[in-house]
Amino acid sequence: MKNDKPTTKIIAGAYKGKVLELPSLDVTRSSKAMLKESVFNVLQFDIIDKIFIESFAGSGSIGLEAISRGAKRAYFIELDKNSYSILLKNCKKVDIEKCQTIQGNAFVQTPLILDFMKNSKDEVILYVDPPFDFRDGMEDIYEKSFRMIANIEVDNIFKVIVEHLSSTEVPQVLGKFSLEKTRKFGKSSLSYYSYTQN
Numbered sequence: 001m002k003n004d005k006p007t008t009k010i011i012a013g014a015y016k017g018k019v020l021e022l023p024s025l026d027v028t029r030s031s032k033a034m035l036k037e038s039v040f041n042v043l044q045f046d047i048i049d050k051i052f053i054e055s056f057a058g059s060g061s062i063g064l065e066a067i068s069r070g071a072k073r074a075y076f077i078e079l080d081k082n083s084y085s086i087l088l089k090n091c092k093k094v095d096i097e098k099c100q101t102i103q104g105n106a107f108v109q110t111p112l113i114l115d116f117m118k119n120s121k122d123e124v125i126l127y128v129d130p131p132f133d134f135r136d137g138m139e140d141i142y143e144k145s146f147r148m149i150a151n152i153e154v155d156n157i158f159k160v161i162v163e164h165l166s167s168t169e170v171p172q173v174l175g176k177f178s179l180e181k182t183r184k185f186g187k188s189s190l191s192y193y194s195y196t197q198n
Contacts, residue, residue: 008061010094011037013068020090022059023083034185036065039161042183042192043125047071050158051124053113055106055145060087062127064094072122075100077109106130107148114154123158132165142168149193150175160193 006022011033039062040047048070054063055077063074076091076099078084084103091099102109110126117124128149130141142164149160152175160177164170166189172179177193 008033008059010061010065010068012040013065013070015064015068015094018064018068018093020059020061020064020093021086022061023080023086032185032188035163035188035190036062038183038185038190039127040065040069043159045070046158047125049122051075051117051120051122053077053110053124053126055110055126055128056130057087057101058083058129060090060099060101062129063099064090066125067095067098071098071125073098073100075102075113077102077104077106077113079103079105107144110148111151114152114157117156118154120156123156124154125158126152126160127163128160129163146171146174149177152176155195157195162191162193164189164191 007019008022010016010018047066049072052063052066052071052074054060054074057063057076057078060076063076067074076087078087088101091101128145130145166184166187170179170182170191174193176196178196180192180194182189182191
């Protein structure tokens with residue numbers, strides 16, 4: 001019997017080759033393997049012992065890759081019920097002890113988690129991958145995402161990574177963070193922000 005469910009694999013680290021299920025593609029885009037590989041080529045050993053937060057987590061494939069490569073813990077936020085149940089399954093396949101899953105609105109939950117982390121000695125990597133605006137009511141999703149990042153008050157953020165449509169113009173500065181670089185992969189791009197030292 002042929003399995004038609006979309007899947008992806010963990011690329012490297014302790015759980016290399018582990019197959020993760022993906023939600024149906026009309027609800028969430030799977031982060032393409034190329035993008036995922038690029039993120040971790042940029043981060044390399046900087047991922048080790050960091051806290052990784054994946055807003056708009058979908059299947060959780062980015063955060064689970066982070067755990068596989070040595071992140072201390074990952075927080076996943078996903079609103080869609082079906083995607084969330086797949087996310088839970090994937091976390092159980094990898095390391096449920098290191099996964100904190102939250103079903104809810106990323107714009108509400110991400111600031112709450114960051115606030116909770118503010119007195120921690122751990123450094124945080126925030127990965128923001130808003131759904132491309134193919135759903136009603138999503139037109140201002142990037143503006144809301146940028147505003148959320150600009151409003152971050154905690155200072156233990158190591159890096160903020162935004163996955164976005166290549167056609168989106170991203171701000172040079174978002175609150176305490178400055179754009180370091182943007183890497184383009186066809187229709188999708190990754191923009192890296194880091195803390196601006198005063």
